[in-house]
Amino acid sequence: MSxxxxxxxxxxxxxxxxxxxxxxxxxxxxHGKLENMWDLWSNEDIRAFHNRVGSYAGNDMxxxxxxxxxxxxxxxxxxxxxxxxxxxxxxxxxxxxxxxxDFYHRYLAxxxxxxxxxFVNLYHFDMPGYLFRRGGWESxxxxxxxxxxxRTAFEEFGQEVVxxxxxNEPIVEPEQRYEHGNWYPFVHDYQRARNVQYGISxxxxxxxxxxxxxxxxxxxxxxxxxxxxxxxxxxxxxxxPTPADLEAVRMTDGIHNRWWLDxxxxxxxxxxxxxxxxxxxITLPVRAGDKEILALGKVDWLGFNYYQPTRVQAPAQDTxxxxxxxxxEPYAWPHAVMNESRGWEIYPKGIYDFAMTMTRDYPDLExxxxxxxxxxxxxxxxxxxxxxxxxxxYRVPFVRDHLRWVAxxxxxxxxxxxxxxxxxxxxxxxxxxxxxxxxxxxxxxQDNYNRHLKESADWLRRVASSHVIAEK
Ligand code: BGP
Numbered sequence: 001m002s003x004x005x006x007x008x009x010x011x012x013x014x015x016x017x018x019x020x021x022x023x024x025x026x027x028x029x030x031h032g033k034l035e036n037m038w039d040l041w042s043n044e045d046i047r048a049f050h051n052r053v054g055s056y057a058g059n060d061m062x063x064x065x066x067x068x069x070x071x072x073x074x075x076x077x078x079x080x081x082x083x084x085x086x087x088x089x090x091x092x093x094x095x096x097x098x099x100x101x102d103f104y105h106r107y108l109a110x111x112x113x114x115x116x117x118x119f120v121n122l123y124h125f126d127m128p129g130y131l132f133r134r135g136g137w138e139s140x141x142x143x144x145x146x147x148x149x150x151r152t153a154f155e156e157f158g159q160e161v162v163x164x165x166x167x168n169e170p171i172v173e174p175e176q177r178y179e180h181g182n183w184y185p186f187v188h189d190y191q192r193a194r195n196v197q198y199g200i201s202x203x204x205x206x207x208x209x210x211x212x213x214x215x216x217x218x219x220x221x222x223x224x225x226x227x228x229x230x231x232x233x234x235x236x237x238x239x240x241p242t243p244a245d246l247e248a249v250r251m252t253d254g255i256h257n258r259w260w261l262d263x264x265x266x267x268x269x270x271x272x273x274x275x276x277x278x279x280x281x282i283t284l285p286v287r288a289g290d291k292e293i294l295a296l297g298k299v300d301w302l303g304f305n306y307y308q309p310t311r312v313q314a315p316a317q318d319t320x321x322x323x324x325x326x327x328x329e330p331y332a333w334p335h336a337v338m339n340e341s342r343g344w345e346i347y348p349k350g351i352y353d354f355a356m357t358m359t360r361d362y363p364d365l366e367x368x369x370x371x372x373x374x375x376x377x378x379x380x381x382x383x384x385x386x387x388x389x390x391x392x393x394y395r396v397p398f399v400r401d402h403l404r405w406v407a408x409x410x411x412x413x414x415x416x417x418x419x420x421x422x423x424x425x426x427x428x429x430x431x432x433x434x435x436x437x438x439x440x441x442x443x444x445x446q447d448n449y450n451r452h453l454k455e456s457a458d459w460l461r462r463v464a465s466s467h468v469i470a471e472k
Pocket of ligand 1: 020168231305375429
């Protein structure tokens with residue numbers, strides 16, 4: 001960092017928490033909730049989940065939300081981004097499930113009582129199982145079902161919710177489920193991954209179109225905004241790159257970032273990326289009328305999830321063992337500082353680099369840090385004599401250093417409006433379940449999911465209340 005330390009954030013900068021419906025709510029069969037992809041995978045193979053903890057319980061927030069909003073309020077936070085679960089809000093005929101909707105009305109009302117504004121995301125990797133069986137994001141019927149779900153949510157909560165998002169990290173399902181085969185249904189097919197990415201893009205655009213229409217009709221509040229959240233991690237390469245390394249950066253940035261950034265700012269997809277894909281035999285399942293649909297995709301602002309930088313270099317091979325084209329491969333930076341629990345590099349300056357790229361390329365677009373955090377293996381945690389988890393030595397520097405880069409970016413003109421910490425209250429992390437803990441607040445599974453403040457909570461409260469980024 002430069003000599004100057006940037007340690008204050010603007011008065012109107014907001015602090016909040018990020019979580020998601022499937023990782024918190026639990027109550028997986030209450031209110032007529034349908035099975036989602038995580039329930040489906042948990043039911044099929046519980047051994048795939050750390051310590052065999054499946055999707056069923058979330059972090060019990062569905063039962064404890066009133067208590068949790070109080071905790072967030074006491075930590076000085078003013079907002080929470082979570083997601084509605086499609087599988088709870090609609091029934092198997094795609095109609096509103098009144099019991100599920102009433103649950104979310106109670107949830108939103110309880111948050112309001114504690115002064116917590118809920119930012120509502122519509123989709124967090126959690127397709128209802130029956131729609132996955134009908135083809136998931138590769139099926140137009142499912143894309144249209146999503147648009148109908150979004151429309152129903154806008155109609156039902158349009159007067160209550162101000163900040164809406166269509167998707168969280170839309171790049172993750174194409175990659176994790178269809179390209180790298182890490183997540184159910186474990187596919188390794190680059191073409192299908194891009195088909196899924198394209199389907200999600202259409203779904204996003206249709207939902208944004210429905211939002212605009214319903215806002216014009218007065219169903220959605222006039223002050224409501226719609227956005228998209230992605231891990232727009234800036235790709236880096238070696239310090240002395242070859243043209244092939246730079247090409248790897250272009251395509252990684254193209255698929256991960258510019259694809260979505262063009263969609264949400266221009267209403268189209270980046271032609272250089274589409275052309276390169278076509279040269280390698282990958283063509284998108286475009287139909288007549290799609291151009292007009294994608295044109296609906298422009299948003300009001302963005303969320304930026306940031307945990308780690310992407311570092312890539314030219315691939316050693318043209319195709320992988322499954323016959324898929326390779327455009328890049330990971331580059332191991334010799335100076336990387338790692339969070340060993342998660343296997344992710346810690347590189348706070350990446351948040352600034354993204355901010356300055358946005359300021360240069362999309363100067364009018366507002367955004368906020370929609371996720372950032374550090375997950376450390378629970379069994380590494382030490383406790384003081386009162387049983388409080390001593391996490392300040394790693395959690396405080398992590399958040400502090402990221403926030404200082406945010407403060408500097410804002411001082412240099414970045415339109416970053418706020419910061420949401422991922423999992424302020426420990427939550428369930430997909431197939432890692434409760435292996436890595438992100439929270440300032442512990443969820444003790446041995447003690448009936450009871451909440452306990454960790455050592456770092458006091459620091460968060462001071463920073464969120466004063467907007468001064470305290471050293472410790
Ligand atoms: C983001 C997801 C979150 C959350 C977070 C931490 O990519 O949007 O849902 O899980 O990563 O990652 P993990 O839970 O895998 O440690």
